Structures are given as structure tokens and as C-alpha cells.
Amino acid sequence: MSTDTAQARGRRIVPVYAGYLVAALVFFGPVVFMLWSAFRRNVDITGSIFDITTPLTLGNFTNLFERFAFVYYIRNSFVIAGGSTLLGLILGVPAAYVIVRRRLASVGFLTLLARMAPGVMFVLPLFVLSVNIGAPSNTGLNFLLLIAAHLIITLPLCIWLLIPFFEDIPISLEEAAMLDGCSVIQRFRNVVLPLALPGLSVAVTLSFIFSWNFFLFALALANNDTLPLPVIAFNFIGQGASDYGGLMAASALISLPAFLLTIFAQRWLVRGLTGGAVK
Structure with a gap:
């Protein structure tokens, strides 16, 4: 009986955590993408959006203070x-x-x-x-x-x-x-x-x-x-x-x-x- 109760509880919890995961992706996904793209070259952002092997650089931040x-x-x-x-x-x-x-x-x-x-x-x-x-x-x-x-x-x-x-x-x-x-x-x-x-x-x-x-x-x-x-x-x-x-x-x-x-x-x-x- 306890095993069945634990399984039923687990089946109820899975949709809840799935909803948390979807909400996290919706709210934090754009923020993570913004922070990641801030350290990437412009050609990498437009050419390979989700390629995690592209090199990171501080050039975008230095250009901000050089141009403006x-x-x-x-x-x-x-x-x-x-x-x-x-x-x-x-x-x-x-x-x-x-x-x-x-x-x-x-x-x-x-x-x-x-x-x-x-x-x-x-x-x-x-x-x-x-x-x-x-x-x-x-x-x-x-x-x-x-x-x-x-x-x-x-x-x-x-x-x-x-x-x-x-x-x-x-x-x-x-x-x-x-x-x-x-x-x-x-x-x-x-x-x-x-x-x-x-x-x-x-x-x-x-x-x-x-x-x-x-x-x-x-x-x-x-x-x-x-x-x-x-x-x-x-x-x-x-x-x-x-x-x-x-x-x-x-x-x-x-x-x-x-x-x-x-x-x-x-x-x-x-x-x-x-x-x-x-x-």
C-alpha cells in the first residue's frame, strides 16, 4: 500500500516539476541567452545561435566604452x-x-x-x-x-x-x-x-x-x-x-x-x- 501511495504521489509531482521547468525556460531562457550572447562575436550570434563551441570574448563590452x-x-x-x-x-x-x-x-x-x-x-x-x-x-x-x-x-x-x-x-x-x-x-x-x-x-x-x-x-x-x-x-x-x-x-x-x-x-x-x- 505504501509503495502504491508513493508511486501515485510521484505521478502527481512529475507534472508539477515539469511546469516549473517550462516556467523557468520561459522566464530565464532569454536572460541566459542575453548573457551568453554578450560574450560572443556578432558573426557567431547571427551564424550559429545555439553553437556552444564558439569562443567567448570581452570585445563587446570594451567596444561599448570605446564607441560611447x-x-x-x-x-x-x-x-x-x-x-x-x-x-x-x-x-x-x-x-x-x-x-x-x-x-x-x-x-x-x-x-x-x-x-x-x-x-x-x-x-x-x-x-x-x-x-x-x-x-x-x-x-x-x-x-x-x-x-x-x-x-x-x-x-x-x-x-x-x-x-x-x-x-x-x-x-x-x-x-x-x-x-x-x-x-x-x-x-x-x-x-x-x-x-x-x-x-x-x-x-x-x-x-x-x-x-x-x-x-x-x-x-x-x-x-x-x-x-x-x-x-x-x-x-x-x-x-x-x-x-x-x-x-x-x-x-x-x-x-x-x-x-x-x-x-x-x-x-x-x-x-x-x-x-x-x-x-
């Missing part, structure tokens, strides 16, 4: 994505708190509409604004405009990611702090924020990744001094020929900061859960 001022484009991406994420948190954290405590669901829904709207809807007004304020010829203004444009992505995301975390914090904790003489700002800083650390880590991670990868606003609004990495990667694709090796190397470098931030945020998420626990 790649360090400056990395800096530009960090300025735009980091600035919009930081500003989105500064505005989004108190906004989400007020929406929860004042029960302003309609205000939260309006912010969600901005996130649901297609990005191309904002491009023309932002471009007209850019021309009127002289942003195309002013690097500082251009950075500020790009950061403000990316707030359309990061601010609604921060608000809607943090609302459930604030809703889970009992109001009784704030009432107890109020009885101890804490002001509204003190209650928010010393009671609410430590308990919302997991939500903050998720909001920072997703906001940065969405802003880092967003292509449209930079393509339409950035000048030569403020171009971020996604727009530069577009230069590897042309009508006559395409540098697939360079494109894969650029894609790997573009993905690296988001990947590292995700790993860091995962550890921070655990620390936030234990540090904000109610004893």
Missing part, C-alpha cells in the same frame, strides 16, 4: 531614475498615508489613472513645455524635466504600493503614541514608517526599475548630455546592420543595477519585517 561615453550614460540613468524614485517617495509616502487615514479613495484612484494612461499621451505636452522653458539647450533643466516626467511613473506606483501597508497598521498604535504626547509628524516618523519598511523597500525597488527601463520620455525629451542607457542601446540596431553582440552587452549592463537592487531590497524586506514587528 558609456560612463556618462550610466550616470544619466542613475540621476533620472534615482531622482524620480526619491522624489516619488518624498511625495508618495505622506500622500498614501493621508489617503488611508482620511479615507480619500477617490484621490488615490485619480493618481492610478495617471499610471494607467499611455506614456505617449504625456509626450507632446511635455515636449512643448520643454521647448518653452529652454530645456533642450540646458542640461540642468533637461534633467529636472526628465525627473518630473518620470514622476508620472514612480509617484502613482509608490502611492498604490504603500496604501495596503498603511491600511494594515492599526490606528490604535498611533492613538497610544498620541497619548504619550507625540505630534502627528512624530507618530508618522516613529511609529508608522518603521512598520511600513517592507512597503518602502518594494516601492523603491519597483519605482527605480520602472523608471530605469522607461524609454519613451528620454527618447523624446533628452538632449545629447542627458541621454540614459535605454536610448543608447537603441543605437545598436540599424537598417543596414545590427550589432547584436553590442546590444546584448549593453542590455546586460542596463539590467545589472536593477538586478542588484532587487537582491538588496529582498534582504532589506526581511529586516523591515523583523524590525517593524509589534512586540
Whole structure:
């Protein structure tokens, strides 16, 4: 009887692991192919896609820094994505708190509409604004405009990611702090924020990744001094020929900061859960 039970259990487990394998191939297969192709010559990528005997090279990465001022484009991406994420948190954290405590669901829904709207809807007004304020010829203004444009992505995301975390914090904790003489700002800083650390880590991670990868606003609004990495990667694709090796190397470098931030945020998420626990 035990043997039959083990065989039946094994037959049930096989489809489950087969599904895991298919999901892994779908999600991780393109990533593995990108990393592998980043170290291959362009002729090998186009001529023998799955030939594992082809030699590996660092030429694609060296060409990136020889052909382009790649360090400056990395800096530009960090300025735009980091600035919009930081500003989105500064505005989004108190906004989400007020929406929860004042029960302003309609205000939260309006912010969600901005996130649901297609990005191309904002491009023309932002471009007209850019021309009127002289942003195309002013690097500082251009950075500020790009950061403000990316707030359309990061601010609604921060608000809607943090609302459930604030809703889970009992109001009784704030009432107890109020009885101890804490002001509204003190209650928010010393009671609410430590308990919302997991939500903050998720909001920072997703906001940065969405802003880092967003292509449209930079393509339409950035000048030569403020171009971020996604727009530069577009230069590897042309009508006559395409540098697939360079494109894969650029894609790997573009993905690296988001990947590292995700790993860091995962550890921070655990620390936030234990540090904000109610004893």
C-alpha cells in the first residue's frame, strides 16, 4: 500500500516539476541567452545561435566604452531614475498615508489613472513645455524635466504600493503614541514608517526599475548630455546592420543595477519585517 501511495504521489509531482521547468525556460531562457550572447562575436550570434563551441570574448563590452561615453550614460540613468524614485517617495509616502487615514479613495484612484494612461499621451505636452522653458539647450533643466516626467511613473506606483501597508497598521498604535504626547509628524516618523519598511523597500525597488527601463520620455525629451542607457542601446540596431553582440552587452549592463537592487531590497524586506514587528 505504501509503495502504491508513493508511486501515485510521484505521478502527481512529475507534472508539477515539469511546469516549473517550462516556467523557468520561459522566464530565464532569454536572460541566459542575453548573457551568453554578450560574450560572443556578432558573426557567431547571427551564424550559429545555439553553437556552444564558439569562443567567448570581452570585445563587446570594451567596444561599448570605446564607441560611447558609456560612463556618462550610466550616470544619466542613475540621476533620472534615482531622482524620480526619491522624489516619488518624498511625495508618495505622506500622500498614501493621508489617503488611508482620511479615507480619500477617490484621490488615490485619480493618481492610478495617471499610471494607467499611455506614456505617449504625456509626450507632446511635455515636449512643448520643454521647448518653452529652454530645456533642450540646458542640461540642468533637461534633467529636472526628465525627473518630473518620470514622476508620472514612480509617484502613482509608490502611492498604490504603500496604501495596503498603511491600511494594515492599526490606528490604535498611533492613538497610544498620541497619548504619550507625540505630534502627528512624530507618530508618522516613529511609529508608522518603521512598520511600513517592507512597503518602502518594494516601492523603491519597483519605482527605480520602472523608471530605469522607461524609454519613451528620454527618447523624446533628452538632449545629447542627458541621454540614459535605454536610448543608447537603441543605437545598436540599424537598417543596414545590427550589432547584436553590442546590444546584448549593453542590455546586460542596463539590467545589472536593477538586478542588484532587487537582491538588496529582498534582504532589506526581511529586516523591515523583523524590525517593524509589534512586540
